[in-house]
Amino acid sequence: MSNTQRPTSPHLQVYSWSLEMALSIFHRATGVALGGGTLLITWWLIAIATGPEAYDQFRMAMGSIIGKTILLAFTFSLMLHLCNGIRHLFWDMGKGFDLEDTHRSSKLVLLSSVVLTLISWAVGYGMI
Amino acid sequence: MSLRSPLGKVRGLGSAKNGTHHWWMQKITAVALIPMTIWFVSSIVHMTQADYEIVINWMNSPVVAILMMLFVATSIYHLKLGLQVIIEDYIHEEGSKIALQMIVTFGCVVLATTALFSILKIAL
Numbered sequence: 001m002s003n004t005q006r007p008t009s010p011h012l013q014v015y016s017w018s019l020e021m022a023l024s025i026f027h028r029a030t031g032v033a034l035g036g037g038t039l040l041i042t043w044w045l046i047a048i049a050t051g052p053e054a055y056d057q058f059r060m061a062m063g064s065i066i067g068k069t070i071l072l073a074f075t076f077s078l079m080l081h082l083c084n085g086i087r088h089l090f091w092d093m094g095k096g097f098d099l100e101d102t103h104r105s106s107k108l109v110l111l112s113s114v115v116l117t118l119i120s121w122a123v124g125y126g127m128i
Numbered sequence: 129m130s131l132r133s134p135l136g137k138v139r140g141l142g143s144a145k146n147g148t149h150h151w152w153m154q155k156i157t158a159v160a161l162i163p164m165t166i167w168f169v170s171s172i173v174h175m176t177q178a179d180y181e182i183v184i185n186w187m188n189s190p191v192v193a194i195l196m197m198l199f200v201a202t203s204i205y206h207l208k209l210g211l212q213v214i215i216e217d218y219i220h221e222e223g224s225k226i227a228l229q230m231i232v233t234f235g236c237v238v239l240a241t242t243a244l245f246s247i248l249k250i251a252l
Contacts, residue, residue, distance in 0.1 A: 035211065
């Protein structure tokens, strides 16, 4: 390694933010967040396997304001990671690399994750 | 001085011969997770108000139990691969890198075993 103090890339401070850049960072961030979600799913499975009291404890915890906030963040993270992940699979096939296509798919990814999150919660609350 | 020849010294120090295996596994699990995530979310949204009896009856079905096990196992494998890359990208100190990789691997294996055991306990 050389000791020169030249700026290295990625050099986040000087880039102007774009939706593509934000989604790329969010993809990683939601990936890590979904690790936390996996802990929740495991807790849920353990609770069901343990018995009715443990299951009720889990439901109580998830029914609280904090619990619901975490579940909402989990749902949105899952949908964003799913939609952006599908976009990554298209990129892997060499499709959708044009600047215009990328702008369009960025918006589509964001819109579909919001819509899918809303639909999931509407069904969860028995509204659909 | 060493008795080892120059060739012997460098043998095995090159590529780990894994090639694109990690990337490919990440992609295979990603593709598999698309239908499984859709199944999981569309099932779980009907369980938000469910009593214990309803959840137990639902998970007692072999199809549900098998799908749940596949979903959990595939997710955690995908998670392990993803976290591994993040550590490789951001942690440059060799000791903490290896320690973190081990924590992630052990954690994921423990998580997967616990989740799979719970599903079996419910369903069997």
